[in-house]
């Protein structure tokens with residue numbers, strides 16, 4: 001194993017952009033190109049932008065380290081052109097290194113790795129594949145910062161987070177992993193609106209509704225958006241699958257807007273959410289037949305939250321069909337034609353400003369600056385599974401004293417997984433699916 005990859009494995013580095021893929025497994029490859037993903041595209045979130053502004057040397061070092069480990073000659077940072085000041089900073093840092101800067105438009109979902117790889121290299125990831133299948137490794141900029149720290153022997157114990165929306169002080173900060181979400185909301189000054197609020201974890205488009213604010217920040221958390229409980233986005237998230245199915249099967253007029261704006265369809269993949277909507281009216285074979293048009297859905301939510309004029313939920317219909325296909329173990333073969341982007345692909349990108357308006361988020365669209373000050377939680381709850389693969393195996397017992405950075409969960413023998421470390425100094429008070437540490 002390459003020495004860097006060993007260090008990355010020991011440090012518990014996983015994809016910080018949301019996927020949580022163990023980085024040491026991703027980097028065990030030989031490719032020609034590494035792409036640093038700084039194309040943050042969820043409205044209101046600023047954690048990648050702020051991280052690049054404050055820690056550019058660490059990001060650059062991470063690019064160089066990973067490029068060395070995977071043998072990549074070509075190194076590219078994908079970043080939105082609107083971040084002019086940060087691009088200027090990187091241009092200075094990258095001088096003479098050959099690292100390229102690929103400037104992207106301010107659209108959604110620029111940070112999707114299928115989109116980023118295509119835009120930056122002109123290559124299309126094969127059906128069901130990964131960037132490595134076409135000679136690329138893609139890593140989020142926070143993951144690369146964690147690689148730089150791992151190289152110095154520092155494990156992943158902190159997470160960059162934006163807390164924004166209906167809070168008094170929108171902010172981006174770095175917190176110990178395992179910190180309760182409620183502590184972050186308090187740090188951001190609490191709600192700025194009266195009445196009930198709800199929280200989206202991970203962004204307005206792809207984030208999930210959080211119902212329990214005692215849940216912890218994990219290695220894949222990216223941001224928390226607080227909204228009034230009756231906000232459009234919260235109402236949409238609260239719709240049940242039976243309700244979605246009932247309304248969808250009667251109200252969908254097959255206008256095809258959902259398909260015409262789908263970023264994966266525009267890249268040329270077989271994905272047609274309007275056809276998936278037809279599955280809602282059937283059971284059995286016809287349900288399965290129309291469901292196949294959902295297989296390549298990345299769940300970006302653009303069809304449901306932007307494209308559909310009837311406010312139907314084709315994304316959720318895709319999720320339903322994909323679940324059906326998985327449970328029934330149905331075979332899927334991609335169409336027998338070369339992958340080729342749609343001629344309108346370059347012209348149907350949805351700008352963030354348009355999306356922000358459509359989502360009813362304009363009033364919350366304020367810059368969430370990074371602050372050095374952080375939270376000192378009295379207790380952290382660290383899940384043993386914060387990544388793809390098997391949960392880590394605990395290596396500490398109740399009553400044991402631990403210090404920041406100490407290994408508390410190891411990768412099970414021979415499994416895909418990631419190591420877990422203590423994020424505060426304290427005493428272990430519970431060991432189960434999570435490890436609880438109370439501060440000393």
Ligand code: SF4
Nearest residue numbers: 252254255256258308
């Ligand atoms: S955009 Fe809405 S109404 Fe039109 S086909 Fe898609 S789901 Fe149906």
Ligand code: SF4
Nearest residue numbers: 262297298300301303
């Ligand atoms: S969520 Fe909708 S727009 Fe996004 S990939 Fe799936 S079908 Fe396409």
